[in-house]
Amino acid sequence: MRSKSRKESLSDSRDLDGSYDQLTDSVEDEFELSTVCHRPEGLEQLQEQTKFTRKELQVLYRGFKNECPSGIVNEENFKQIYSQFFPQGGECLSPFHALQGCICGVGGCTAPPHTVHLPPDSSTYATFLFNAFDTDHDGSVSFEDFVSGLSVILRGTIDDRLNWAFNLYDLNKDGCITKEEMLDIMKSIYDMMGKYTYPAMREEAPREHVENFFQKMDRNKDGVVTIEEFLESCQKDENIMRSMQLFDNVI
Numbered sequence: 178m179r180s181k182s183r184k185e186s187l188s189d190s191r192d193l194d195g196s197y198d199q200l201t202d203s204v205e206d207e208f209e210l211s212t213v214c215h216r217p218e219g220l221e222q223l224q225e226q227t228k229f230t231r232k233e234l235q236v237l238y239r240g241f242k243n244e245c246p247s248g249i250v251n252e253e254n255f256k257q258i259y260s261q262f263f264p265q266g267g268e269c270l271s272p273f274h275a276l277q278g279c280i281c282g283v284g285g286c287t288a289p290p291h292t293v294h295l296p297p298d299s300s301t302y303a304t305f306l307f308n309a310f311d312t313d314h315d316g317s318v319s320f321e322d323f324v325s326g327l328s329v330i331l332r333g334t335i336d337d338r339l340n341w342a343f344n345l346y347d348l349n350k351d352g353c354i355t356k357e358e359m360l361d362i363m364k365s366i367y368d369m370m371g372k373y374t375y376p377a378m379r380e381e382a383p384r385e386h387v388e389n390f391f392q393k394m395d396r397n398k399d400g401v402v403t404i405e406e407f408l409e410s411c412q413k414d415e416n417i418m419r420s421m422q423l424f425d426n427v428i
Contacts, residue, residue: 220235223324226321227325227328228328229324234324237320238324241323241324245258245320248320249317249319250307250318250323252304252307252316255306255318256299256300256303259299259302260299260303298369299369301364301365302362302369305345305348305361305365306345308348309326309345310323312325312326326341335412335418336408338421339408343407343408345362353401353402353403353404354407356387356400359387359391359402363386363387364383366383367382393410396409396410
């Protein structure tokens with residue numbers, strides 16, 4: 178297949194952000210090309226690969242390009258962007274985190290409005306999330322990576338969404354979740370909620386949540402949770418299934 182020229186690649190990105198202007202000066206074209214490291218695939222191709230409409234992809238691309246002018250995000254950039262979504266630990270979390278709460282046993286809303294706490298630290302959880310979006314494990318997330326993952330979370334089937342969540346928890350990607358991996362996840366969620374809340378969270382709470390998770394999910398009691406056990410347990414849990422509906426009208 179013939180590789181895209183620089184001009185064709187620029188046209189693809191303008192198709193995405195809806196900003197192409199026939200009167201754009203050629204000097205500005207060259208400047209834009211010189212400052213961008215990665216050009217996304219064409220709009221039609223992304224429509225085929227995801228469940229987003231043309232307009233939705235354009236809106237998502239504008240936001241992505243605004244945060245990441247180079248066209249790719251490394252782990253540190255991702256952490257910085259993600260931390261903007263959780264400036265205060267006591268607030269209600271997003272639909273995705275509400276789902277995490279149902280699966281892990283942590284409530285979607287963490288504390289009453291009068292909570293006093295130290296600023297939350299979302300960096301560890303953001304690393305786990307970055308690795309889930311970085312499907313080719315090259316240390317960066319492109320717009321294609323981002324929108325593909327988002328399509329699964331927001332528009333995928335229940336099995337698609339649960340498989341994505343399992344991949345997030347399976348930190349070393351060996352096909353099963355260990356108690357150590359789940360404890361790392363739980364600690365990162367507590368860090369994201371804030372160090373101190375009222376009422377105070379007990380130090381042993383993350384480990385207790387891990388034990389509850391394994392009691393529910395580890396069907397054969399072998400100390401690990403497989404994808405089959407995970408899917409079966411989640412599908413039988415009414416709260417988890419109900420939380421899936423929170424994604425349907427996000428965009």
